Amino acid sequence: MATSVSLRLGSWLAVLVAGTAMAIQPFQIQIVDASNQWPVPMVELETVHHCKFVSDNAGLIAMDLPELMGTETWFHVRGHGYSVPADGFGYRGVRATPQPGHSITIEVNRSLPAQRLGRLTGAGIFGESQKLGLRSDWTEQRILGCDSVQTSPYGGKLFWAWGDTRLANYPLGRFHMISATTDRQPLGSFEPPIALHYDYRTDDDGVPDNVAEMPGDGPTWLFGLVTLKDETGGTRLGATYSKIKPPLAEYEKGLCLWNDDTQQFDRHRVIWRKSEQTPTPPPMPGGHATPWTDQDGQPWVLFGDPFPTLKCRPTLKDWSSPDRWQTLSTPDHVTTADRDETDGATEIPTKITPHRGSIAWNEFKQRWVTIFTQKYGGPSFLGEIWYAESDSPMGPWGNAIKVVTHDHYTFYNPQLHPEFTPAGSPILLFEGTYTSTFSQASDSTPRHDYNQVLYRLDLDQLNR
Known part of the structure; x- marks a missing residue:
């Protein structure tokens, strides 16, 4: 034997x-x-x-x-x-x-x-390097992919939240947002290779966990993440939540607040439930939140995606009260720079219809700037990214130029990160969701699909 x-x-x-x-x-x-x-x-x-x-x-x-x-x-x-x-x-x-x-x-x-500059989320960020015996210091963070990002400064950190998330153990992952924190300026360098480690809120097994499971069937999505002053002088982190039924139908929207003790978002107030009498939701804080001080020195927070559609005072009381919200008119297009050229496939149009994006005040340019995805673009239907400027966050926005292209692939919901760079820096950073969804891609890019990718735009070298 x-x-x-x-x-x-x-x-x-x-x-x-x-x-x-x-x-x-x-x-x-x-x-x-x-x-x-x-x-x-x-x-x-x-x-x-x-x-x-x-x-x-x-x-x-x-x-x-x-x-x-x-x-x-x-x-x-x-x-x-x-x-x-x-x-x-x-x-x-x-x-x-x-x-x-x-x-x-x-x-x-x-x-x-x-x-x-590189990928911010997902697995195998340095997978090829590690097969070559390099970057042994890099450790995985237990997710394979995640949808669009929301960020807000909170509690001395930068708070992050993402939509639906892919995990390794099954095609269905997390569907009630995941979250993390980082330093407010999380990148040590603005040159590749970039390596951003998040402090995720995880379950007992160390896997990023749901943080916004509102009552009701279907996924929960958060929009308009914002930090607000409360009546005690402290700060609260809030967001608009949306409950979703397949395929992509909203049936409830409301406001939620982050609970520091439970590390979860709690439902704060229901604003709308779908019914025969109310088939569509009213205007609500959504998209991305942007601070703004008007010409009279009064502070506001603007909500838009990319351009502001609603504003309120940056307090918990005002944000919680729909009667204190003020709706804003939004331009339906952006004019392009006066150029006699093509983008390599078609003539550059004189007007661009935005899909989604974000705005921010830029100290280097001393103007408001925006990054947005073009609707009905080419060569990608939702993957062409444009940059434009304005003297006001309300517009008009013009002199737009294309800064990123994707070949029959989607890059949606781009978000600016002015907080990453020092004040007055000519470097503008933005990320978006890279995915084959809504595209003509015959297959998906391994590891990279359905993840956040970071780009850098040098405003001092921009040929306008």
């Missing part, structure tokens, strides 16, 4: 040793921006036989196909605004001969002003 066990153990060890001997050391591919040599995340390489690799936040790819080692190989290069020159047949790509343990660098050309 002992001999039989020893033989089986010896056979298992032999298989293990043989498998280890056959393991192939990856071929390292670095993707960099030709203009500044910064690493470029989310660039896809595809072989002739349709094996695909996507660069991580360090711009790295670990190519490990045994059948192509030592073989001259064509890689198609696709990068959502980053590309290489086309050859005589119109193919955009490069040739390389992969060798185990060797490396190459591929330079890509950026077509639009904003630079992709």
Whole structure:
């Protein structure tokens, strides 16, 4: 019996040793921006036989196909605004001969002003680097993807909340918002590779957990996250909640408040329930909250997505009282910069219809600025991002230019992050949700799909 066990153990060890001997050391591919040599995340390489690799936040790819080692190989290069020159047949790509343990660098050309800094959420942010034996310090945060973000300064920190969330153990994840906190200026550098670790509110297993499960069936979504003064001089964190029935139908909306003790949002007040008499909700605080001081020196908070549709005083009492809300008219389009050019596919229109986005006061420009997704854009239906300016948060908004493009892929609900950078900085940072939803994409980008991606726009270099 002992001999039989020893033989089986010896056979298992032999298989293990043989498998280890056959393991192939990856071929390292670095993707960099030709203009500044910064690493470029989310660039896809595809072989002739349709094996695909996507660069991580360090711009790295670990190519490990045994059948192509030592073989001259064509890689198609696709990068959502980053590309290489086309050859005589119109193919955009490069040739390389992969060798185990060797490396190459591929330079890509950026077509639009904003630079992709990297992914903020999800798994495998440095997955390719780690396959190459690098970034062993990076630890995973237990989610694979999450929908649009809301942020607000609160309690000396920056409070974050995201919509529906993907987990590894089942296709259905969290559907009542997850949350986290970070420092108010959470990035140590505004150059890639970026690495943002969140202090998530988690369950007992360390997985980011629901924080806004309002009564009723279906998911809970939060909008208009805002910090307010209460009657004691303290601060409260509030939001508008929306209850959803499949596919995307709202049936209840109201206000909720963050509970510091339970680390949950509690329902504060129901504003609307769908009925025959009230089939649609009234105007409510939504989108993103933006502080504003009017010409008389009076403080307000503006709510809009991207442009303000409602304002109230920044107090808990005023925010809680619909009779103290004031609705605002919103421009239905933005005029573009006077240019005689195309975006590479179609002529640039003179007017752009915004989908969603956010606004902020910018000290460097001494103007209000906005980043928004174009509705009915091209080449992506909801993936073209524009920048515009105004003397007032109410508009008119003009002189818009396209700053980000996505090739038949969606990039929706972009949010500005003026709090990330020092006052007066020419660097404008914004993130949005990168997803194949509402797009013509034939497949989804591994690891990156349904996650938040950060871009940088240098206002002092913007050619307007």
